[in-house]
Amino acid sequence: MKIFDYLESHDYEQLVLCQDNESGLKAIIAIHDTTLGPALGGTRMWTYANEEDAMMDVLRLSRGMTYKASAAGLDLGGGKSVIIGNYKTDKNPEMFRAFGRYIDRLNGKYIAAEDVGTTETDMDYIREETEHVTGITVSSSRGSGNPSPSTGYGVYRGMKAAALERFGTDDLAGKTIAVQGLGNVAYHLSKYLHKEGAHLIVTDIDKERVKRAVDEFNAKAVDPKDIYSVSCDIFSPNALGAVINDESIPQLKAKVIAGGANNQLQTEKHGDILHESGILYAPDYIINAGGLMHVIEELHGKFDLNSVLDNVKTIYNNMQKVVEISKRDHIPTYLAADRMAEERILSVKESKKAEDKLLIAQKNGIAK
Template sequence: MIFEYMEKYDYEQLVFCQDKNSGLKAIIAIHDTTLGPALGGTRMWTYATEEEAIIDALRLARGMTYKAAASGLNLGGGKTVIIGDPRKDKNEEMFRAFGRFIQGLNGRYITAEDVGTTVADMDLIHMETEYVTGVSPAFGSSGNPSPVTAFGVYRGMKAAARVAFGTDSLEGKTVAVQGVGNVAYHLCRYLHEEGAKLIATDINQDNVYRVVQEFGAQAVGVQDIYGVECDIFSPCALGAIINDETIPQLKAKVIAGAANNQLKEDRHGDMITEMGLIYAPDYVINAGGLINVADELLGYNRDRALKKVETIYDNILRVFEIAKRDGIPTYKAADRLAEERMESVKRSRSTFLRNERNILNRTIR
């Protein structure tokens, strides 16, 4: 079954890592390294079964391939899951042992922080390998990625507005933000500075109070956010929130937000397209964090990273161009953007040879 799944989506490698002393049980999935080494975070979670952990690692790794490719990065997609409770099962040797496994892959996979892991965990991994990002700033990290991710979403939202309204100005536009945590707080700041009107909700009332006080947002209930009168609906919390129940309530013209996996099913992307809604695909618009952390591989330069994040604007416009060209919804056009770039690189690499290891070493060092 696992090999069938891997063959279906053309995965390259699945690595099982076990260390009895520390209790480490990790699975590294490497989907595609056409564009460069696979980069993807390490997630620690209490999976019900080993099979569930494997499928999650594979699914997440493939998503990273598409995000990196669509963002114009010279990186492939990978992901790690560690089976365990991040609240009580962590120990130093676990992450150091895992770092040695990463080092053994000799640069094919580079890890980062993800759900259930922290900067401190990355520092432990860094003790054993250089193939890790998101470490403490003292080791050359870019620090908190939330403001940069928000900047990318803001740029992508402006591009979507240009398609929907004929101008990318958000002044006077009403934006309904679902979930105003770390990323969305900074997004609200950008929107407020441009003169947008904000409607906000969050399960954490302190988050809502903060954007009401600082940015003059209008607060609404968690279930009320879908039906408010607005120009742009910005989902920045949970995934699967574009679904059969919420779509009929939407009054926005544009959907553009930071949340992952916003469409519950592909058919919901078809539904909103048929309704005439302008949808900025999530993994294209929220790629600022990945772009930012990828810059660490070059020796982090914030100005350079932000310049690259600005190109999310162009990437979103390119998605809409492909959707129009091929007569497909934008969620499919985003995949096509990534696939066309990977295919183009595959064709060009067939015409010459080069030393990938030396190139990688120059990048990392």
């Protein structure tokens, strides 16, 4: 992997490697773009096959955060971090304190939050070393707690908007929805779907999570390898990324793809294939932005859940805007979402350039 070529081709700002012998910390922070504000993104802990996989994951995720914040209308940039290790066996408090010290050296350019494999308690340990972290426990001085319920609600709202476009109604009662992955986000999503009367088909590598969904939501469980081929109206990926690929697409029977996982498309060509096949893809960073809306409320110094949920409701409208751009420009929805996000970033960049030119001119006595 030619790392500088990759950073240049996607206009990344910074890549930070972090290690601490005493705690076993091996981490990577990627900052993609801070045009709109400080880069906020979760800290993922995962057992990667190799270091290159970890680096590619954090790079892709950080870029997605830039687009997510921009499309959601938030004054935040895009960043992400990964800690290499098994979140069930390798964690220790000093690991997260050491990581917090690395974050603090960035002077607010990157703000951490919880993600796959990390918890509110982990964020509390980071908070002991830096103020540049969100999603700390509610019992803490200004904590907002786990953002997963807000993320799940946003995915639900985005799914309803996609259903309206594809089925002519956003009523999900009676619809069959295949839910891949049953982590915190998918659990809360499934609660909303069950309450509305949807029929759930679920899978997860964690059998306890599957049992909970079967017991609480009257869901039908299938093996992870069979989830793509089940008969359903909506397929909802909520595990790791790249699940929409050459192998999975031919199996899909759904008319809509709407889930909380990041980077669901393995490559852009797979978004093109979905579009050509008449499958409506709800771009992941458009509909899973609820967690970001949740933690930014914490950054404002106070936390009001009702205010957060009001903001998360707008994901419905954002998904509708993506559909409108897709139709207007005759492009797949993933490109329409990118276009919406990029236009806002470009506008702010141009505005900042104009301000910088004016300041230079004023300094040189050319302008007043």
